[in-house]
Amino acid sequence: MLYVHHKTMVHGAESRMLRGGTGDKVLFLHGAGGMTGWLDYFDKLAHSYDVLAPEHPGFGKNERPEWIASVADLARYYTTFCASLGGIHLVGSSLGGWLASRLAMLMPEAIRSLTLIAPAGMRARAAGSGPGALPSRAERLRRYYFDQSFVERVFAQDPHDIQKIESGNLKTSELLGGPGFYDPTLELELGKLSCPTLVLWGEEDRVVSVELAKRWGDAIAGAEVHVFPRCGHLPHVEMADAAASLTEAFIERTTSMS
Template sequence: MTTQTETHSQIAVEVAGLKVNALQDGSGPNIVVFHHSTGSPGWIPFYDFLAQNYTVTAIDMPGYGQSERPVWARHPRDIAMLLHSAVHKMGIDNDAHMVGMGFGGWVAAELAAMHLHGLDSLILVGAAGVQPEEGEIADVIFYEFEEYVKLGFSSDEAYAEVFGDEAAPELKELWDFSREMTARLTWKPWMFNRQLPHLIGEVETPTLLLWGENDRVTPIGVAEVYNASLPNSTLQVVEGVGHLVELENPQAAADAIHSFISGL
């Protein structure tokens, strides 16, 4: 089912008895986007920049946003399997570029490992999913949730430019609801899969690892493990921003992705 909301098409498909929702806009080659563990932000400027050159499908992952919750799911791979079916039912098959941000990057990496030849490219933006050799991925459970989101920016001032001095109540509710689902999927070990570096060694899909210079959520060591494990990857660091690259500098994030895809 496809309906129109503002200038964006809203798509809903059923997978494993669950509604999976997405927003779509733009024209050109397909880009599918998986959001952070903080939940689906709706349509954001980053998507507008991408939609200048691509058909952008921003999916609410199962259990987040307007998509129904799979109460049985206990691993990001479960979500990846549902999303693989959802993308197919949305009419997007083997000609897509997949963008995964944070936790959504982990889900995208799991999907790529299961379906080795199904993507034109893979873009992991500050992705979780692997254990860094030094340091650790920030654990949301140890933070009041607004503080965790602030940690995703390079500074409190950068956070305020996007959300104001204090986030709206409905945003805080979204973040809290999303945290519960994320805990179900990533609790032990927190935000990484020990098997994933071995599994993605077979992923020959061209991959861009896009990281904020000041990422305090998924340290650059995570990117280095991905870069060492993936046989066809490129690491690019965006200067002056934190973990939420696409919120803090959406133009730079979109430009980096477009440049990468154009060079394939």
């Protein structure tokens, strides 16, 4: 599937975006590790949908405006980003799942469905457990995957300046997430969500415990929860075919009901 690189400008913040496919719009919000490129998950969804994968301000080589200093601020940024898109199907992974849930609360009329992939933000992480606490990139990547062969694949695709990029990504994500990398009001406020919601999780997640999958499902009325066996923190990478199929089937069901 062909995709193109776009430059976006919102409130003076320049960013890049990958986009491919045609059809209803699917907006993907990446996690704390940053945007890693056009994924197989996107490729499969792009056969049926117009897939947009922007890189957040402060990640990659993008500058972060000073007014974006929390997940709530970033959600407000995306309300402007999304203003001209019309109805969208929203997907968020980890930090991006936390962000997606906040964005869905801010503009419920625009969100046709919500898919959350191992979302962060509901529970404070243990001291010393954040990605910045691990001494090497290899150790950080190993925590993300159950199938460790994915780590070597990531290394093979690393750009030459990955250390600088990763350092910036970690610094921005730590700022946005706050001291405990969570929002103590989030769980209660998830009850405000009215859009159809799908929660995907890896059973072997070592970043955000799979024990939280049920809590997310319980907090959002009518949410569907699916847990992938033998899978880590990134089901849309490790289980790209299955995750894309579940996402597409969910979107089709929600579309037919609207």
